Amino acid sequence: MFDLLVRHPLGKCLLLGFCAAVLIFLMGPLLVIVPLSFNSEPYFTFPMAGVSVRWYQAFFESDNWRLALRNSVVVGSSVAFISVVLGTxxxxxxxxxxxxxxRPLTAILLAPMILPLVISGLAIYFAYVRAGLTDSLFGLVLAHTMIASPFVVIAVTAALARFDETLMRAAASLGAGSFTAFLRVRLPLILPGILTGAIFAFVASFDDIVIALFVTSAEQRTLPRQMWSGVRENLDPTILAVATMLVALSALVTLSTAWLGARRQRQSFGPFA
Known part of the structure; x- marks a missing residue:
């Protein structure tokens, strides 16, 4: 049925129109945020009075925003590193x-990714109150590692599914130890999967606000929490500049993931890719 629809000229036009409508629905809000971030006036309205980068300048000159950015980068990088080690x-x-x-162990490991973040955040909060880990970046790193590690497990598992175990036996037959064979044979071939998992782990931590609201205070606020505070307390146009930069980061992550996927496919097929 679908093949017949695609082959027919009218069906192809309808399919393209539907895809375009879905794309506009998903990307429409972004098309509003990006130009408004360059508005010279502190109003969220069209038409814009002028074009300016004052809100980007305000972001880099604000101590609160810079602290939030630093916390997000530090926490996200730490979470990505720990998640890669544990997930791999x-x-x-x-x-x-x-x-x-x-199968049951995989389901248990992936549970933090499936459970609603509100439930996870509430459980982590009660556990942290007893352990004294609230209002600390270390506690936030541990909490984010719990929700980010499943992404690494999925990515590395997919890479291992395409790995030929006979290569490890061949390395052992040539005198390589287990650790040497892992470093020289297995690790290079599954590295694209590890990097993909690291990217998703970093983004999962960098974009989280629910867990951060439960376990951090104003001193440990991250970029999403700072944006939340700005929206709730006062409509600061700097939020639009931050949102635009996050959109650019998401686009970069998407392109990086696509590149890693293409590289992994070339490695799978070798010279026939």
């Missing part, structure tokens, strides 16, 4: 298990 080890361990045991 978990994925390699799961790949060696019996399928009957692998």
């Amino acid at each position: 080890m978990a994925a390699i361990g799961l790949a060696r298990l019996n399928p009957r045991l692998r």
Whole structure:
């Protein structure tokens, strides 16, 4: 049915029109935010009185915004590193298990990604109150690692599914130890999957606001929490500049992920890709 629709000229036009409508629906708000971030007046209205970069300048000159940016980068980088280590080890361990045991353990590891963040945030808050980890960047890193590690597990598991285990046996037959074979053989081939997981782990931490609202205070506020405070307390146009930069970051992440996927595909097919 779908093939017949695509082959017919009218069906192809309808399909393209539907895709264009969905794209406009999804991207429409972004098309409003980006130009408004360059408005010279502190109003969220069209037409704009003039074009200016004053809100970007205000972002980099504000101590609160710079602190929030620094906290987000530090926390996101730490979460990405820890998640890569834990997620990669978990994925390699799961790949060696019996399928009957692998499935329930995989479901448990992926549960933080499936559960609503409000439930996770509430549970983490009560646990942190007893442990004394509230209002600390260390506690936020641990909480974000819990929700970011599943992304690494998924990405590395997908990379391991395409890995030929005979390469490890061949390396062992040539005298390579387990650690050397891992560094020289397995790691380079699954590296695109690890990098993809690291990117998603960083973004999951960088964009989170729910967990941050539960476990941090004003001193540890991240960029999303600072934006939330700005929207709730006063409509600061600097938020539009920050939102535009986050859109640019998301586009960069999307392009990077696509490049890593293409590279992984070339490695899978070798010279025939």
